[in-house]
Amino acid sequence: MMTRINERLMPARNATRRRLAKPFGLPFGLTIGLALAAAAVAGFGLSADHAQAQQTSEIKLGIVSFLAGPAAGPFGIPARDGSQLVIDGINGGTIPSPYDSKGILGAKIVPVFIDEAGGSAKQVAEFRNLVQRQNVDVVIGYISSGDCLAIAPVAEELKALTIFGDCGTPRIFEQGSYKYVFRTRSHAAMDNISAALYLKEMMPNIGRYGGINQNYAWGQDSWRDFSAAMSVLHPSAEVTTKQFPKIFAGQYSSEISALLLSRSDVVHSSLWGADLESFIFQATARGLNRRTQLVFTSAEPNMFRLGDKMPDGVLIGARGPYGVYAHDTPLNRWFRAEYIRRHDTPPVYASYVLGQAFLALKISVEKAAAANEGNWPTTEQIIAAMEYLEFEAFGSRVNLALGKGHQAITETAVGRYKYDEAAGGATIVDIKYYPAECVNPPEGAETVEWIRGGMKGARCD
Amino acid sequence: MNRSYQIALRYAAALAVLAAAGFLLPQWAVFLLNLALSKGLVVLGLLVLWRTGLISFGQALYFCIGGYVVGMAGLYLDLHDAFVLLAFGTALSLAVAVLVGFLVARYRQIFFAMLSLAFSMILYGVLVKTEALGSTDGFNVGRPTFLGYAPEGEALAIVSYLFTLAASAAGAFTVWLYLRSTLGHLTTAIRDNEVRVEYLGVSVRGAIHAKVVLAGALAGAGGVLSALAVGHVDPEMAYWTTSGEFVFVTILAGTGNVVAPFLGSALFELLRTYAFQYTPYTWQMVLGGTLLLLILFLPDGIWSLLSRRKAAPSTRREA
Structure with a gap:
């Protein structure tokens, strides 16, 4: 009994002494045994599954x-x-x-x-x-x-x-x-090209626009494509502010302040999931949606959850002709x-x-x-x-x-959000479809270059 | 003399078995072992720190440097030779560790852990903002060559694994030599009583600095090998969860022997991949539960299972 207590109280010290004495002097047969056992487990997994292949x-x-x-x-x-x-x-x-x-x-x-x-x-x-x-x-x-x-x-x-x-x-x-x-x-390029095309028809005289996108590849790419498409379709519009909060930030007070102060006609966002919902709650509470046209390129998965919390009139994308746009x-x-x-x-x-x-x-x-x-x-x-x-x-x-x-x-679509109690809650109005060849680059073109070069060869009719 | 000859023989046999495994095991298992050995090198560095009573939550910094050296050398310098990349990646992470070491070697405990974490997160932040390198998506790493030999398909998998195995063995041998040196013997002494070590005439800060550099170089080598195996690098390599995984494996493996990190790493990869397969919705819980059980019942890691048999008589004598 005494031994066991001792062992428990001072395992580290004993271990230290042993290690210092012969750091290599431990049973290697066991290592090899374990490696082989692991290999056997692996081999078993293979043979058990192999039967179905043919x-x-x-x-x-x-x-x-x-x-x-x-x-x-x-x-x-x-x-x-x-x-x-x-x-x-x-x-x-x-x-x-x-x-x-x-x-x-x-x-x-x-x-x-x-x-x-x-x-x-x-x-x-x-x-x-x-x-x-x-x-x-x-x-x-x-x-x-x-x-x-x-x-x-x-x-x-x-x-x-x-x-x-x-x-x-x-x-x-x-x-x-x-x-x-x-x-x-x-x-993903068409998500942002179609948003810019929709804006061209709906608000031909955009003077200033900004954006809020997560600071990782998705958010950066979305903003890059959107601003490139805007500079082609709305050449006189200028960028006010581009906000890049980190992903899963959840708190957007300073970004919303910046967007409010920027007096942008349009604010673009590719936020998704909980980030998008947090942003909508915080932005609508401060009236951002009343000052500016919000564009959410990937908000379709959230609109049914949000219901009347999603402000009317914002542009909603579904990253293609899916969901409400199907x-x-x-x-x-x-x-x-x-x-x-x-x-x-x-x-x-x-x-x-x-x-x-x-x-x-x-x-x-x-x-x-x-x-x-x-x-x-x-x-x-x-x-x-x-x-x-x-x-x-x-x-x-x-x-x-x-x-x-x-x-x-594929083709894609953009529309405006409308909360309609009678129609079952979340609905989309003023839907516009864009043919696949209108919002996608032709074969061989590099997407970003293609947008920046004026989207040559796009067939939109 | 006879005894150390025996031990050397055992190691040679273990290496031979592992090398043979590269030809005998199914390809997915060879890949898994390849990855496990690469990460085992990082854990080997943590072992040195752990024995000193230090824990780094920032080994992902060097791991990521190693990985991005492979990626960027291929992208900008058209360098694809595994030997050159390994030397280059290890040297660069070693250099960074020398710089970082000046700061972190002054600190202990949670401060050491947090400062090392901070450096890795700075690198993560920078890479996420670098769109030219694909931001969080990262980019592909070209196929490596080995001194002009450019294998493909299954041959590449085997050669790449053997390369990792050789590098891991070299790493383990280096750390073994280090632990037998005077500086190495001070590893646990520093943890037990720094003042006494200073009275021996050794600079504790210098000793810890050396350990940080050794651990950093090993983590960098692990990053190079991992990037070569996976074929893709992204900033996740520098993220704190990556560091956390290395600490997890250190706890799982135990720090009793320089081979323990590799064994622990292989077991961890096996555990994770089977958890993925059989419990796709709760695999994290399987890993977390395992860690909890280990801490409760096997605080010295799985290596203590192997060493206990021999330890028992000596303990009895002391008691």
Whole structure:
């Protein structure tokens, strides 16, 4: 007993003496044993999952989305719910035409959900694990642009077909060229170009404009694109102030003061999630919305939560023809009704964009199979079928026109917010649609250069 | 003589097993080990500080410098040789550690931890504001070459892993040599009684400065190797949660031996990746729970499990 107490009281000292005496004199057989045990665990994981790889009665999809953290609420969870909905729809054959056949070429989708939290290094590791340990056939997802940038070369190296869901940076296919990587949503430039186009029609004589965006890549890129588009479309307008609070700041009193003092006609913001809601509460309390036209490029996921807290008249973007801007088609009616039935809330843009990635996969596989005498196609054949694909999604048409047929363009829309009790709360009025070729650069152009150069070749009629 | 020969033999065997693992294990596991060894180097530096009674919440500073050296050398200087990059990244973080050391070596405990944290967050802030380097999105790192040899695909994964393994072994050997030197022997002495150490005629501040530099250089090397393995760098490398992860692994591993950081790091990566797979919604809770259990039941880390067997008789004799 005495020994044990002694050991507990003075482990550090004893340990110190031992360490000083022979820092290397410890059992190495055990180290090797542990390393081998770890290897065995690893090997077991591989062999257990390997069986499914060759079968075509099932297709295993890795789905990556934020399941925890600040981006989970506004994007990650709605994206996961949208995915699950479309997976069930495909497996059950309940999605309207042309997606009404069961499964992907009859194969049932088996989803593997993975959290996107943790940063790009962890996501690269988890991507490798999905492909090499869990043997998924295709990976779909990713919301963070940093993760997409990091994953793309790894997907290429592993020759793993990967469809990016929601990330926005144009850099992926402008700085790189990939065979195994696709993105079935437009990149983020059109969010800001369309806002500037809408303002041109609504307020042709803007004299001064400012912005408040989070100080990280998304906020910086959004402001860069918006101010570049403004300098083309409103050449005489001048920038008053550009505020860059840090992400997840939550407190915006000094920024709001600066915006109030700047006497801007327009204030642009790409804030999202809780940051956006905090900003709206604080800015409306101080009357910023009465002095200036607020433009929120990614506020659509928040408008149903905010209800009458969102001030009337602000411009709302949904980063594409999704959510409230989705066209009234049989596909959209099915998607909305089913989503509301399951979750009691309308689907937001993240649900749409991730959902449409599965449609792209389904028709590409089936198209490739048709060219392959009905047999299950190889990855390369699926890729060939997916390049330059045009398909009808839940919100609108998607056209993989850029990045050698790997990067989608879609139309987009902007409208004004109106809280309407009778119509069920949050509504959008004065909606204007912009064709895909109007708000997206042509193939081969570098987005920022293209906007700065006057958006040559844009077809807006 | 015979005993140290035996020990050296054991190490050689362990290294050989690990090297063979690069050829035998599935690719994802090789990648995981590669990453674990790179991060283990950072933890190795923390071990030196930890034994001195110091804890740094800012090793991410050097880790990030190492990573960005790889990225920027490739981008602006067209340098892709792993050996050159490793030397360059280690040297630069060493130089930064020398400068930072002048300040932090004056402080102990929470002040040391917080000051080191501050430096890493300054670098994070600067990188986030640097749009030319992709801000928080970061940028891709080109494929490394090894003295003119440019492997691809699976060969690259194996060569890159062997390179990391060699660097880790060199790092572990360096720290082992250091801990056997006079300065190294003062590591725990400083923690126990600084005044006595001063009476021995040694500058405590100088000794701590040296440890900060050693830890910084190791963290920089870890950053280089990690960036080469991942193929992408972003400011998250300098963020405090990255430092926190290194401290987590230090606690998990224990500081009983220079091999412990690598073992702890590998276990941590395995734990995290299986938590990701089997509990995608609560993987953070699995990691947090593990840390809590370790602190409660295994305060000296997993290495104490391995060393306990031998420790028992000596303790009895002393009691």
